[in-house]
Amino acid sequence: MLDKLKDFSSHFFVTGEPMIYGADVAILLTLAGIIFVLTYLKKWKWLWREWLTTVDHKKIGIMYMLSSLLMLFRGGVDALLMRMQLAFPQWHFLDSNHYNEIFTTHGTIMILFMAMPLMFAFFNIVVPLQIGARDVAYPFLNAVSFWLFFFGAMLFNLSFVIGGSPDAGWLSYPPLSGMQFSPGPGQDFYIWGIQISGIGSLASGINFIMTILKMRAPGMKLMHMPLFTWSVLASCIIIIFAFPVLTVTLALLFIDRFFDGHLFTMTGGGNPMMYINLIWMWGHPEVYIVVLPAFGIFSEIVATFSQKKIFGYKSMVFSMMIISVLSYFTWVHHFFTMGAGANVNVFFAITTMAIGIPTGVKVFNWLFTMFRGRIQMTQPMLWTIAFIPCFVVGGATGVMLSAAPADYQYHNSYFLVAHFHQVLIGGVVFGFFAGLYYWWPKMFGFKLNDRLGKWAFWTWNIGFYVCFMPQYALGFMGMTRRIYTYDFDMGWGPLNVISTVGAFFMGIGFIFQAWQILHGIKYGERDVTGDPWNGRTLEWSIPSPPPHYNFAVIPTVTGQDAWWTIKEERKKKKAKETAAFSPIHMPKNSGIPFIMSIFWFIAGFGLTFHWVWVAIFGLTGVGACLLARSFQYNSDYYIPVDEIQHTEDSVGRVG
Amino acid sequence: MHISKLIILFVFITIFLAGCDSRYLILNPQGAVAQKEYQLIIFSIILCAIVVIPVLGLLVYIVLRYRDKPGNKAPYRPDWDDSKRLEFIWWGIPIIIIGILGFATAKTTYELVDPPKKDVKPLTIEVTSLDWKWLFQYPDQDIATVNYVEIPKNVPVQFVLTSDAPMNSFWVPQLGGQLYTMPGMAMGLWLQANHKGEYFGSGANFTGEGFAHMNFKVKSTSTKEFNQWVRQVKETAPALTKADYNSLAKQGLSLEKSYSTIPKGLFQETVIKNGGQYYSQHHHMKNEDMKTMNVASDEQAHTQHEHQEGGN
Ligand code: HEM
Ligand SMILES: [Cu+2]
Ligand SMILES: [Cu+2]
Numbered sequence: 001m002l003d004k005l006k007d008f009s010s011h012f013f014v015t016g017e018p019m020i021y022g023a024d025v026a027i028l029l030t031l032a033g034i035i036f037v038l039t040y041l042k043k044w045k046w047l048w049r050e051w052l053t054t055v056d057h058k059k060i061g062i063m064y065m066l067s068s069l070l071m072l073f074r075g076g077v078d079a080l081l082m083r084m085q086l087a088f089p090q091w092h093f094l095d096s097n098h099y100n101e102i103f104t105t106h107g108t109i110m111i112l113f114m115a116m117p118l119m120f121a122f123f124n125i126v127v128p129l130q131i132g133a134r135d136v137a138y139p140f141l142n143a144v145s146f147w148l149f150f151f152g153a154m155l156f157n158l159s160f161v162i163g164g165s166p167d168a169g170w171l172s173y174p175p176l177s178g179m180q181f182s183p184g185p186g187q188d189f190y191i192w193g194i195q196i197s198g199i200g201s202l203a204s205g206i207n208f209i210m211t212i213l214k215m216r217a218p219g220m221k222l223m224h225m226p227l228f229t230w231s232v233l234a235s236c237i238i239i240i241f242a243f244p245v246l247t248v249t250l251a252l253l254f255i256d257r258f259f260d261g262h263l264f265t266m267t268g269g270g271n272p273m274m275y276i277n278l279i280w281m282w283g284h285p286e287v288y289i290v291v292l293p294a295f296g297i298f299s300e301i302v303a304t305f306s307q308k309k310i311f312g313y314k315s316m317v318f319s320m321m322i323i324s325v326l327s328y329f330t331w332v333h334h335f336f337t338m339g340a341g342a343n344v345n346v347f348f349a350i351t352t353m354a355i356g357i358p359t360g361v362k363v364f365n366w367l368f369t370m371f372r373g374r375i376q377m378t379q380p381m382l383w384t385i386a387f388i389p390c391f392v393v394g395g396a397t398g399v400m401l402s403a404a405p406a407d408y409q410y411h412n413s414y415f416l417v418a419h420f421h422q423v424l425i426g427g428v429v430f431g432f433f434a435g436l437y438y439w440w441p442k443m444f445g446f447k448l449n450d451r452l453g454k455w456a457f458w459t460w461n462i463g464f465y466v467c468f469m470p471q472y473a474l475g476f477m478g479m480t481r482r483i484y485t486y487d488f489d490m491g492w493g494p495l496n497v498i499s500t501v502g503a504f505f506m507g508i509g510f511i512f513q514a515w516q517i518l519h520g521i522k523y524g525e526r527d528v529t530g531d532p533w534n535g536r537t538l539e540w541s542i543p544s545p546p547p548h549y550n551f552a553v554i555p556t557v558t559g560q561d562a563w564w565t566i567k568e569e570r571k572k573k574k575a576k577e578t579a580a581f582s583p584i585h586m587p588k589n590s591g592i593p594f595i596m597s598i599f600w601f602i603a604g605f606g607l608t609f610h611w612v613w614v615a616i617f618g619l620t621g622v623g624a625c626l627l628a629r630s631f632q633y634n635s636d637y638y639i640p641v642d643e644i645q646h647t648e649d650s651v652g653r654v655g
Numbered sequence: 656m657h658i659s660k661l662i663i664l665f666v667f668i669t670i671f672l673a674g675c676d677s678r679y680l681i682l683n684p685q686g687a688v689a690q691k692e693y694q695l696i697i698f699s700i701i702l703c704a705i706v707v708i709p710v711l712g713l714l715v716y717i718v719l720r721y722r723d724k725p726g727n728k729a730p731y732r733p734d735w736d737d738s739k740r741l742e743f744i745w746w747g748i749p750i751i752i753i754g755i756l757g758f759a760t761a762k763t764t765y766e767l768v769d770p771p772k773k774d775v776k777p778l779t780i781e782v783t784s785l786d787w788k789w790l791f792q793y794p795d796q797d798i799a800t801v802n803y804v805e806i807p808k809n810v811p812v813q814f815v816l817t818s819d820a821p822m823n824s825f826w827v828p829q830l831g832g833q834l835y836t837m838p839g840m841a842m843g844l845w846l847q848a849n850h851k852g853e854y855f856g857s858g859a860n861f862t863g864e865g866f867a868h869m870n871f872k873v874k875s876t877s878t879k880e881f882n883q884w885v886r887q888v889k890e891t892a893p894a895l896t897k898a899d900y901n902s903l904a905k906q907g908l909s910l911e912k913s914y915s916t917i918p919k920g921l922f923q924e925t926v927i928k929n930g931g932q933y934y935s936q937h938h939h940m941k942n943e944d945m946k947t948m949n950v951a952s953d954e955q956a957h958t959q960h961e962h963q964e965g966g967n
Contacts (some may be wrong), residue, residue: 096864169861175838176821178862264840266930272822273837306721309736315746337824338835339842342764349764350757357749360706364745367713372732374723385718392710396703403756405763406696408832409681409689412824412859478680478828480859483867490855491678 014164017098024161053589055139056087056548060146062443065436068117080507083467085310087500099484100167101186105160107170112194113153113506115290115424118432122148123208123232124295125443126435128228129539132557134252134550136596137210139562139587140635145200152197155604163608166190170483171279172253173273173640174264179257185608187257191250192563192604194452196597198243198250199304200481205239208232217538219557226537226561227316231296233285234320238285238327240290246282248473249275258610269516273338288327291423292320294363294431298384301438302366303561304533306373312365313560319358326355336404339409345404352402359395378533379453383434388552390426394419397472412482414460415475420470427466433460433513441532445544446481446524448516456512463505470495470502524612548588549639552648553579581645583638590635596625680855681830685773685875686847687811688831695763702756706749708761747874765833770811771847775862777811780804783923784816784823787865788909791899798888799895801912803872803905807881808851814844819904819925824860827873833859841922848875868908888913895921923928 014020038044051059083101085094095101136142161166163185168177177187182516195539212233225233241379253275255261262268304309310316332340332348367389375381397419401407410416441447479492479541531540541563542551559565603618605611677683684693720729757928770777781792792799806812816825826833827846834844848854858869876884893899895914898922903909907941 053937092787096867100861106878173822177860181821181863215807237827267928268930270930311736312738312742313736315742337833338837339840341767346761350753352755353753353760357746357753360749361742361745363710366711366739367717368738368741369736370717370721372730372735373721374727374731375718375721376723385714387710388714389711392707396707399703399753399756400696400699403695403699403760403763405760405767405832406699407693408691408767408834409696409828411833412826413860444913462660473679476679476681478826478857480826482861485867487870511696 006465012162014161020024023641027161048298048591049589051144052594053591055135055143055587055589057128057139057142058134058443058546058548058550060142060584061126062120063146063148064117064124065120065443067112067153068121068409069119070343071113075106075114076510077110077538078102078109080340080503083500084494085484088497089486089490089493091485094484096484097167100482101165102311103482104166104169104172105156108156108166108190108194109153109280111170111286111290111426112197113156115320115428115432116197117149117236119290119293120145120201120204121369122228122297122432122435122439122617123204125439126539127208127229127232128215129442129546130229130537130552131205131215131220132339132538132551132555132562133211133215134554134584135215135587136207137214138207139240140590141203142595142627143442143590144596145204146201147205147593148600149197151597151601152195152200152604155196155601155608156189156193157377158364158605159193163189168288171283173279174253174256174275174535176425177253177257178265179260180265181501188254188608188610189399191257195247195250196600196604198246199515201239202243202247203242205236209236209240212236212328217551217554217562219558220562223314223317224560224562226535227294227299227310227554228293229319231292231299231320233293234324235289238289240558241328242282242285242289245278246286249278249282254607258607274449276338277331280334281328284320284334285298285327286419287424288323291427291431292323292426295320297431297438298366299362299436300537301380301384302369303435304374304438305378305384307376307534308369308373310365311368311371312361313582315361316365318362320436321347321354322358326358330355333402333407336407344652349404350404353399356395356399356402363392365411367549372629378437379448379450380434380438380533381456381459382454383430383437387426387430387434390422390430391649394422394426397424398423410475412480413475414471414479414481416556417481418471418475421468421471438533439539442530442539442546443546444520444524446520446526448520448524448534451514452516456509458509459505459512460509463502463507463509465502466505467499467502467558470499474499485591502506522580531563536561541566547647549584549644549647552584552644581641581648583645584639585636585638587633587636590629592632596622599625603639684831685852686830686831686849688767688846689829690849691763691766692832694922695759698759699756702752706752740848763869767845770813770845772809772811773812776815777845778806779813779815780806781815781841782817782825782836783922783925784818784820784825784862784903786820786906787858787862787869788826788903788907789856789858789869789871790903792922793885794917794922796885796887796889797916798892799914799917800888801909801914802870803874803911804856804883805874805876805884806848806876807878808848808875809880811845811847814846815922816844817922817926817929819929821862823862823869825856826859827854829854829857830873835860837917839926841926841931845887848873851875851877864905865908867877872911889915897921 038047048136050061081094082099085091085099092457096542124142128134166172168182168187172187172190175181177302188559212225212229252261252263256263256265256270261270263270263315265273299310299316322468329429330352331346332344333352336345336348401410401416401419437453474492474495477490477492479486528546530543532544533540538555541555555562555566599618599621601618603615603622606614606616606618656791661711681693681696683692698797721727744814748924779794781794783790783792790799791801814825815834816834817840820838822835823839824833824835825844830846833845834842852875854873854875856871856873862869892913892915894916897918899914900918905941
């Protein structure tokens, strides 16, 4: 009995790696620390009432943001470990197996558990405020989405210490990811971690489309919407078409693994190429899902800090919409070398190049927004300006990759690694950083320190070029991606050392940012105006941080840049009209999203270990939660007028 | 700020000056196929530069000129947000550039389907990616090698690729771009070496633990030397038996090896064993390769044949 237990636990818990023991200890200590602090400060109730059960989109946004920054840390540590291993030829720091697990988790985490949730953070925090709404269309569903993402991510991360991490790459191609070549729970962690959070993403996509279409303030026509909101709409349209594909693909992979389904193995009539097509039908649009909102963020920032209207608004909207459609017609460029034939390759090469056109147009529009403006070098603007050259070069290497026969030479090489990091970091990460600095005062009511911000900015940017420019060269030298070691005589050593140094610079940049946040919490300059940047859109018309009902009185919109217009009018009239309040209808908090997601987590865990009873228990719990929700009748309430009056009088605002 | 610029400059210089260095395999093509791809690469770089450089210049100019500084006399027009003429330019120019690049891409793509040289009888080499090694079979010479290949220079070589393990990708940068090796499928890749020499080859698609060690050498020699080498292998190397193959196919690394004969039909068997019969459609070779595939059933060969004429 005892022996059996020992044997079981030695398979169940990942053993034999000092780093993992370290992680075990760290996880236990952190958990103990959290429990202790919460108990000591008697914060359990507060945590439950204010956060775990909240349906307030702003709080959900903040939770998305915090979890995603944590995941950026984890993915970043992964990146540094890999860069350490690659710094020198024939270096023994990580072994092959460990390296494979790390690049797999790094890629998956960065895209699905860092970029996606950070994007949802902005959707949540900004969209309702920009369109003059009090909440999203389905607040309860919104909470469900968040908790599904959160527990999906937790399930995925658990693989590090329990059962073993997936190691077949972030897109898990079969047959490598099938039972034969990847026995053990790693791949199933991958499948269920993504699957659970993916359901949440799909729900968010629907939620925000409805929010944008249905909840806009009176008078706000579609062509009056701020460009960030437009970018969210474009991104959500892609989400609702792309994520079902992902769900189905992963479900099929699971059928292969669990029921020995032979969908993706040739023997038995399946076909691995089918998987590769399917996964990229999601995978390519996915990169536009995360980059379009970044474009939206840049559009807001560039107008605000050039103190000028955005240039070519209609072009901007049009180009985003074209991108969201075209993004579905380029997926084959990820496997030009799979031999689809010349006609197919030519078609997809040209569609891929074509998507560069609307993207390039956006760059020109940003440039001409600055042209004849007055550019203020604030932190958000710095990141925006740094984004432009980075993205232009990354886009150009993307066009180079799209020339199919040339891609035969770049495919799976470090040239590709450099390219996608350049667009993902230069486009998505810089964009989201810019957004964080921009909306931080709105979210928390204080600004982040400028000096620390400049340090973070420069270390990140220098680090970026030092890290990734040599990788283009390494690609030309024939270095393939996903190798954990290489020989001396290839001459790849020097450039790899440089690249690793650059990666550490970015790590330092991240530390500056963490420091900046802690510094800000303590000393941050308060924003009492609600409009610290002299903004143009409606989120700046309310106090920072906004009261939980957002707008005491819903504004009436007459054109683009609604808040700017209101300010101009006020200047003319020199008086501020005081509107009468009326009771506000709000949704009630609910514990169900949180509890239901825990059941999903249990179900996912059971499926991962192929423990059918645990899975059934979890799914029953999910069903019970849904049932409970359908019997919940009083799920909303009204805020009385005097409470609104009271809140409005007390929030920090000089108006 | 000064230091940062210096560092960036330094990085660029290392990369671009070093480009002439022969270690930059892709920039030093040694065969007709790689040459074509190299030309397309250079052409695409030039076309991209036509857009990228002015944009970077414009960015620097605009940011410097329109900064919000006291006393900045540059025009400030906060409501100017539209110009049809400007937008026409930046929709139009990229469309033209993409048109040109698209045309060049299409041309090269179609060219690479055919053998690089038409007047020389091509050599066929059947490549199987295994966990984690490369098996090369020469059906006409009836020899095989592991983890190295020898080819005659100036002779087009048709590599027929499959896999008896997770899919990999066969890549010899100086001779030409890569193509996937997939279980149950056989695809053709033309390569040719223009000079004598030794070239670096590797597996480019991740296949698990031993993946990083899946390198091989491609040695190009004169036809005479090649024939000598074949004779030598025939005389000195052991025969490849089914049992040898099965042990090669097991997971693990391997040194370079040579074999004096190969079991008849081994390559086809590998393809069919992995499900080839279901996917005879998926087959991207030209007619010449059919010779080597004739062990497969007649009907199958027939479907394959039709597919090629229509599909390629
Ligand atoms: C912050 C600095 C970063 C560094 C130093 C870094 C470094 C790396 C390295 C060394 C690899 C493995 C390359 C290989 O062996 O093939 C990799 C792969 C990858 N990275 Fe990053 N990365 C960073 C940020 C990001 C970000 C922000 C994203 C996405 C938003 C990202 C997405 C990916 C993906 C998708 C892969 C491919 C994983 C795979 O091959 O399965 N990385 N990165
Ligand atoms: Cu793509
Ligand atoms: Cu295939």
